[in-house]
Amino acid sequence: MALDFEKPLEEIENRISELKKLNEKADVSFDTEISALERKLRSTSKRVYSKLSPWETVQIARHAERPLLRDYIAGLCTEFLELHGDRCFGDDQGIIGGFATLRQHRVMVIGHQKGRSVEEKIEANFGMASPDGYRKAMRLMHLAAKYKLPIVSFIDTPGAYPGLEAEARGQAEAIARNLTEMSLLPVPVIVVVTGEGGSGGAIGIGVGNVVLMLSNAVYSVISPEGCASILWRDGSKAPEAAAALKITADSLAEQGIIDEIIPEPEGGAHRDPNAAIESTGDAIVKHLRRLKKMSAKRLIDHRYDKFSKIGRFKSRK
Amino acid sequence: MAWFRKSGKKTPGASEEDLWTVCPSCKAHIYKQEWEAELKVCPKCNYHARISCTERRDLLIDAGTWREYAGHVTTSDPLVFSDAKGPYKEKAAAAKAKTGLKESVLTGDGKLGGIPVSMAIMDFRFLGGSLASGTGEKITLTAEHAARHRWPFIIFSASGGARMHEGIISLMQMAKTCAAIARLNELKVPYISVLTDPTTGGVSASFAMMGDINIAEPRALIGFAGRRVIEETIKQKLPDDFQTAEYLLEHGFIDHIVSRKDMKEYLHRVLQYGKRR
Ligand SMILES: [Zn+2]
Numbered sequence: 001m002a003l004d005f006e007k008p009l010e011e012i013e014n015r016i017s018e019l020k021k022l023n024e025k026a027d028v029s030f031d032t033e034i035s036a037l038e039r040k041l042r043s044t045s046k047r048v049y050s051k052l053s054p055w056e057t058v059q060i061a062r063h064a065e066r067p068l069l070r071d072y073i074a075g076l077c078t079e080f081l082e083l084h085g086d087r088c089f090g091d092d093q094g095i096i097g098g099f100a101t102l103r104q105h106r107v108m109v110i111g112h113q114k115g116r117s118v119e120e121k122i123e124a125n126f127g128m129a130s131p132d133g134y135r136k137a138m139r140l141m142h143l144a145a146k147y148k149l150p151i152v153s154f155i156d157t158p159g160a161y162p163g164l165e166a167e168a169r170g171q172a173e174a175i176a177r178n179l180t181e182m183s184l185l186p187v188p189v190i191v192v193v194t195g196e197g198g199s200g201g202a203i204g205i206g207v208g209n210v211v212l213m214l215s216n217a218v219y220s221v222i223s224p225e226g227c228a229s230i231l232w233r234d235g236s237k238a239p240e241a242a243a244a245l246k247i248t249a250d251s252l253a254e255q256g257i258i259d260e261i262i263p264e265p266e267g268g269a270h271r272d273p274n275a276a277i278e279s280t281g282d283a284i285v286k287h288l289r290r291l292k293k294m295s296a297k298r299l300i301d302h303r304y305d306k307f308s309k310i311g312r313f314k315s316r317k
Numbered sequence: 318m319a320w321f322r323k324s325g326k327k328t329p330g331a332s333e334e335d336l337w338t339v340c341p342s343c344k345a346h347i348y349k350q351e352w353e354a355e356l357k358v359c360p361k362c363n364y365h366a367r368i369s370c371t372e373r374r375d376l377l378i379d380a381g382t383w384r385e386y387a388g389h390v391t392t393s394d395p396l397v398f399s400d401a402k403g404p405y406k407e408k409a410a411a412a413k414a415k416t417g418l419k420e421s422v423l424t425g426d427g428k429l430g431g432i433p434v435s436m437a438i439m440d441f442r443f444l445g446g447s448l449a450s451g452t453g454e455k456i457t458l459t460a461e462h463a464a465r466h467r468w469p470f471i472i473f474s475a476s477g478g479a480r481m482h483e484g485i486i487s488l489m490q491m492a493k494t495c496a497a498i499a500r501l502n503e504l505k506v507p508y509i510s511v512l513t514d515p516t517t518g519g520v521s522a523s524f525a526m527m528g529d530i531n532i533a534e535p536r537a538l539i540g541f542a543g544r545r546v547i548e549e550t551i552k553q554k555l556p557d558d559f560q561t562a563e564y565l566l567e568h569g570f571i572d573h574i575v576s577r578k579d580m581k582e583y584l585h586r587v588l589q590y591g592k593r594r
Contacts, residue, residue, distance in 0.1 A: 160522075160542075161550075162546045163550060164551055164553070164555060166541075167542065167547065168568050169568075170526075170568065170570050171541040172521035172522040172526050172539075172540065172541040172570075173526040173570055175491075176495060176521075176523050176525070176526035176527050179495035180495040180502075180527050181499070183495060184499050199479075200479075200491065200522045202488075203488055204522070207492050207496075221480075221483075221484055221519075230481070231400035231402070231481060232400055232401040234401075237401070244398055244399065245396070245398075245481070245485075246396050246484050246485070255484075255485065257485050257486070257489060304500070307489060307492045307493045307496050308457055308493055308497070310450075310453075311486060311493070312393050312395035312483070312486055313390050313391060313392060313393050313450045314391045314451075315389045315390065315391070316419060
C-alpha cells in the first residue's frame with residue numbers, strides 16, 4: 001500500500017518486476033535495464049524519504065502496516081503476562097499492559113494498542129482509550145512500583161476516546177490522575193512514542209524519566225486535522241497545521257521534549273518492522289541500564305525536574 | 318459592589334443599552350445595576366457569567382492583602398506560529414492589550430477571611446484561558462511557593478484547554494502542573510480546585526480535576542472532549558445537561574456546587590478542616 005508521495009517509487013518497483021518477469025520468458029536479457037532501475041530506485045527513495053514534510057510523516061506514523069504494541073512485545077519480550085482490568089469498571093483494549101521480560105529485564109509494559117484486524121481495531125477503539133484504560137495503566141504502574149519493576153510505556157494513539165461513556169466515567173479525571181501519580185513513581189519510567197502521540201490521550205501515560213521517539217512518529221497537542229478545523233476553519237488545511245505545530249521527532253528534539261530519536265529503516269518502520277523493533281529494544285535497554293542505577297528519590301526528582309523545566313516564556317517586570 | 322469596576326463606555330445621556338444587560342443564557346433583560354449587584358449572576362436563571370481574574374480575586378481575597386506572585390511571566394512564541402488569522406505573536410499582543418494581563422492566569426497570595434492562601438485564577442478573556450508555557454510556569458511557581466509556606470493552594474479554572482499556538486510545550490504543561498500538585502499532596506498542603514465556566518480539554522484533564530476537593534459554579538461547562546467532536550464520533554445526540562457542573566456532581570467528579578455569592582464563605586469553611594494541626 002503506497003502513500004501518495006511514494007507513488008514514484010511504486011512505479012519504478014512495478015517496472016522492475018515487469019522486466020524481471022520478461023527476463024524469465026524472453027531470450028533477450030534486461031539485466032542492465034533492471035540494475036539501472038534499481039539504482040534509480042535507491043536514489044529516488046533516498047530523495048523522497050530524506051525530506052518528508054510533517055504531513056507526510058503523519059502518514060507514515062499512521063501507516064496501516066506500522067508495527068503495533070503487540071509486535072514490539074512479540075519481538076522484544078521472551079515473556080508477557082498480560083494483566084487485565086481497572087478494578088473499577090472494565091478492561092479497556094485501547095491500553096494493554098502486563099509483566100514482561102524485555103531482553104532479560106523484568107519490567108511492566110503498558111501502552112496503547114490500535115489493533116491490526118478489523119475486529120481488533122473495533123475492540124480497541126482504534127487505540128483511543130477510555131478512562132478504564134488509563135485507570136488500568138495506573139493500576140499496573142502502582143503494581144510496578146510495589147514490585148520495584150521499571151515501567152516501559154508505549155504511546156501510539158490518535159487521542160483519548162471522545163465518547164458519552166468516556167466523559168460520564170471521567171476521561172478528564174483519569175488522565176489528570178495519571179499525570180499526577182506518574183510524577184511520584186519510585187521506579188524508572190521509559191516512554192516510547194512509536195506512532196501517533198495524540199494529545200492528552202498520549203501524555204496520559206507519558207510522564208517518563210526519558211521520552212524516546214521513533215524517527216517517523218509524531219507527538220502533538222492536537223491532531224493536525226483538529227487544529228486545521230479550529231484555526232484555519234478548514235480541515236483540509238491539515239498539512240499546514242502539521243507543519244505549524246512542529247510535531248515531528250526532529251522538531252521535538254529541538255524543543256527539548258524528547259531525549260532520543262530511534263532511527264527507522266528507510267521509508268518507515270513498516271518497510272522493515274524487525275529492524276525498527278530491534279532498534280527500539282536497543283534504545284530502551286540502554287536507558288534502562290542507566291536509570292536502574294538511580295535511587296527512588298533521584299528518579300522522582302529527575303522526572304520532576306525534566307517536566308518542570310519545560311516551557312518557553314518571557315520575563316517582564 | 319466595590320470589586321466591580323464599570324467597563325462600559327459611558328456616553329452622555331445613557332441609552333437603553335447602557336441600562337440593561339442581556340443574560341447570555343436565558344436572554345432576559347436585567348437592569349445593569351442589579352446584574353452587577355448579583356455579581357454577574359442572572360437573577361432569573363442563575364447563570365453565572367464569566368468574570369475576570371481580578372473581579373474574582375476581589376470577591377475572595379481580603380482587601381489590601383493581595384500580593385501578586387510570578388507576575389513577570391509572559392508569553393513567548395516558541396514555534397513562531399501563524400495560522401489563517403495571522404501570527405500568534407499578534408494574537409497574544411492583542412490579548413495583553415485587551416486584558417492588561419501578561420498571561421491567562423493571575424497568581425499570587427493573600428488572605429481569605431484571615432487565612433493565608435496561594436491562588437491561581439484563570440481568565441477566559443486571555444486567549445480562551447488557554448494553558449501554555451507561561452500559564453503552566455505561573456501555576457507551578459505558585460504551587461511551589463505555597464508548598465514552601467505551607468499555605469493552602471486554590472486554583473480557579475476557566476479554560477478551553479491547551480494553547481495550540483505553542484504546540485507540544487502546551488501539552489507538557491499538563492504534566493508539569495500535575496507534578497507540582499503531586500508535591501503539595503506529598504507535603505499535605507491543601508489544594509482546592511474550583512471549576513468555572515468553561516473548564517475543558519487539557520485543563521480539565523490536569524490540575525482542575527486533582528483538587529482535594531473539586532467544586533464548581535452552577536451550570537459551568539466541564540468536560541474533556543468537545544460536544545461536537547463527541548456527537549460526530551458516536552453519532553448520537555447528547556443529553557442537555559451533558560458536561561455541566563450538575564452532570565459532573567451526579568457522576569461523582571465534583572464534591573459540591575457553590576454559587577458565586579457563597580464562594581468565599583464556603584472556601585473559608587473548608588479551609589478550617591485543612592488547617593495544620
Ligand atoms: Zn438568565
